[in-house]
Amino acid sequence: MNTLHSIAQLRAALARARQENKRIGLVPTMGNLHDGHIALVAKALQRTDYVVVSIFVNPLQFGANEDLDSYPRTLAEDQRKLLDAGAHLIFAPNVSEIYPEGMDGHTLISVPVVSEGLCGASRPGHFNGVSTVVGKLLNIVQPDLAVFGEKDFQQLAVIRKMAHDLCLPVQIMGAPIVRAEDGLALSSRNGYLGEEQRRIAPRLYQTLQQIQQQLESGRRDFPAIIEEARLALIEAGFQPDYLDLREAETLQPVTSASQDIVILAAAFLGATRLIDNLRVSLA
Numbered sequence: 442m443n444t445l446h447s448i449a450q451l452r453a454a455l456a457r458a459r460q461e462n463k464r465i466g467l468v469p470t471m472g473n474l475h476d477g478h479i480a481l482v483a484k485a486l487q488r489t490d491y492v493v494v495s496i497f498v499n500p501l502q503f504g505a506n507e508d509l510d511s512y513p514r515t516l517a518e519d520q521r522k523l524l525d526a527g528a529h530l531i532f533a534p535n536v537s538e539i540y541p542e543g544m545d546g547h548t549l550i551s552v553p554v555v556s557e558g559l560c561g562a563s564r565p566g567h568f569n570g571v572s573t574v575v576g577k578l579l580n581i582v583q584p585d586l587a588v589f590g591e592k593d594f595q596q597l598a599v600i601r602k603m604a605h606d607l608c609l610p611v612q613i614m615g616a617p618i619v620r621a622e623d624g625l626a627l628s629s630r631n632g633y634l635g636e637e638q639r640r641i642a643p644r645l646y647q648t649l650q651q652i653q654q655q656l657e658s659g660r661r662d663f664p665a666i667i668e669e670a671r672l673a674l675i676e677a678g679f680q681p682d683y684l685d686l687r688e689a690e691t692l693q694p695v696t697s698a699s700q701d702i703v704i705l706a707a708a709f710l711g712a713t714r715l716i717d718n719l720r721v722s723l724a
């Protein structure tokens with residue numbers, strides 16, 4: 442399994458794979474890999490013959506006060522994990538390979554509506570950065586299939602719409618959230634948590650599960666449900682960023698007729714921002 446840093450080298454390797462009629466899969470990541478990422482690789486390996494994992498901490502999707510500089514970069518360890526997982530190729534470009542003329546003035550892909558609100562409201566410009574880099578990665582690799590985690594539920598919806606609207610010839614596939622034994626969704630940013638914060642962190646998922654139970658038992662006073670859960674998060678030690686119920690397919694606000702709902706949350710524990718979500722079917 443090679444690690445390539447340039448687009449030209451990558452395209453040459455992919456041309457060889459295509460000549461052998463291999464179906465190509467892509468798993469875009471920012472590295473510091475955990476079992477959630479490895480599950481995406483496994484899903485791609487089940488459906489394609491040649492799996493490329495990109496590792497790129499994309500500066501275009503980070504806000505000015507976010508953790509771009511401190512984001513964990515662990516290439517050697519990631520390489521070992523991907524070799525064990527059976528991936529075929531790592532694409533780990535430098536920032537100058539992806540943005541040779543810099544990021545100012547770069548063409549942006551902007552996906553309306555679905556990228557507004559939720560993480561889009563808290564992280565202005567974030568989804569333009571994500572859509573632009575994913576659009577570039579899809580053009581560079583030209584995979585048959587690309588796999589993304591449902592942990593970043595809104596991101597997956599944004600990428601699906603981008604691929605649809607731009608007629609990109611790729612299948613976008615979601616993969617379920619992989620969790621620690623105590624329920625915490627695996628995330629590279631969990632590594633920022635101190636011992637006490639790590640003990641509190643699973644309360645985020647537990648709060649989503651409590652909301653799920655209330656919806657399943659027939660409660661429909663959505664604002665009250667959300668407010669109670671928000672207060673429970675604060676009581677547990679979080680600073681909630683958002684907690685919301687949306688239509689799972691469209692991310693539009695729920696109504697009393699909604700049947701396929703997703704509970705979405707982002708909350709800070711100290712300086713660490715965690716996200717999670719849980720889908721509820723009321724059909």
Ligand SMILES: Nc1ncnc2c1ncn2[C@@H]1O[C@H](COP(=O)(O)OP(=O)(O)OP(=O)(O)O)[C@@H](O)[C@H]1O
Binds near residue numbers: 471478592
């Ligand atoms: N626990 C998880 N289960 C399933 N997929 C995941 C999980 N965590 C991340 N992913 C997916 O892995 C891909 C790469 O995500 P990324 O490298 O940002 O990892 P991350 O752990 O989510 O990091 P961050 O802490 O930045 O959110 C995305 O498609 C993301 O949804």
Ligand SMILES: CC(C)(CO)[C@@H](O)C(=O)[O-]
Binds near residue numbers: 470497
């Ligand atoms: C999809 C992605 C790799 C684009 O930089 C990133 O947003 C992520 O890791 O979820």
Ligand code: BAL
Binds near residue numbers: 502503
């Ligand atoms: N997992 C999404 C990437 C980010 O938070 O920037």
